Amino acid sequence: AQTVTQSQPEMSVQEAETVTLSCTYDTSESDYYLFWYKQPPSRQMILVIRQEAYKQQNATENRFSVNFQKAAKSFSLKISDSQLGDAAMYFCAHSGGATNKLIFGTGTLLAVQP
Amino acid sequence: DSGVTQTPKHLITATGQRVTLRCSPRSGDLSVYWYQQSLDQGLQFLIQYYNGEERAKGNILERFSAQQFPDLHSELNLSSLELGDSALYFCASSLAGYQETQYFGPGTRLLVL
Numbered sequence: 001a002q003t004v005t006q007s008q009p010e011m012s013v014q015e016a017e018t019v020t021l022s023c024t025y026d027t028s029e030s031d032y033y034l035f036w037y038k039q040p041p042s043r044q045m046i047l048v049i050r051q052e053a054y055k056q057q058n059a060t061e062n063r064f065s066v067n068f069q070k071a072a073k074s075f076s077l078k079i080s081d082s083q084l085g086d087a088a089m090y091f092c093a094h095s096g097g098a099t100n101k102l103i104f105g106t107g108t109l110l111a112v113q114p
Numbered sequence: 115d116s117g118v119t120q121t122p123k124h125l126i127t128a129t130g131q132r133v134t135l136r137c138s139p140r141s142g143d144l145s146v147y148w149y150q151q152s153l154d155q156g157l158q159f160l161i162q163y164y165n166g167e168e169r170a171k172g173n174i175l176e177r178f179s180a181q182q183f184p185d186l187h188s189e190l191n192l193s194s195l196e197l198g199d200s201a202l203y204f205c206a207s208s209l210a211g212y213q214e215t216q217y218f219g220p221g222t223r224l225l226v227l
Binding site: 031046 | 116162
């Protein structure tokens with residue numbers, strides 16, 4: 001079965017500091033993609049970053065980067081220089097196989113302290 | 115703004131009723147997805163359409179149905195509503211529906227009383 005596990009229900013970080021959110025997944029697919037989505041209080045789902053499983057290089061988007069460990073099926077998100085606007089629920093997800101459906105984790109609620 | 119639109123933003127209705135949620139994908143996107151976000155079940159995939167045809171089905175109840183029209187907009191119909199159907203319903207779209215990023219609409223918040 002395809003699953004995504006986020007073991008940290010809540011995290012907190014000081015403004016300007018770095019924080020890492022954890023995610024592990026399980027899939028039988030050989031070709032798949034991994035995503036981090038952000039859901040702020042507005043409830044909009046916003047794409048933060050994506051990683052193609054066939055790429056060894058970790059994806060980066062400005063202050064956001066991932067640590068993709070394919071053998072360990074681990075996909076963590078690092079947020080550098082945290083800002084107040086980063087406070088949100090963060091969801092890890094993967095898609096793969098014949099469909100593009102997203103399987104989501106349960107989310108990590110990130111608080112940013114001024 | 116993702117370019118995906120959903121109407122209505124909020125919907126309040128009673129048990130046993132039927133509602134229709136509407137979604138317009140981003141310009142050029144052929145694939146539409148529906149997801150349900152509830153407190154007890156999290157974010158769950160319901161159904162996917164590609165260019166008018168059903169592509170994949172997830173945990174969608176038999177009381178729920180969807181379709182995608184020739185102009186590519188999609189509707190999710192929820193009938194015989196129960197209290198447990200109260201949730202945030204998202205529509206997402208992607209270009210062709212395989213190994214792509216999905217862009218989400220703002221969601222429709224449904225409250226069943």
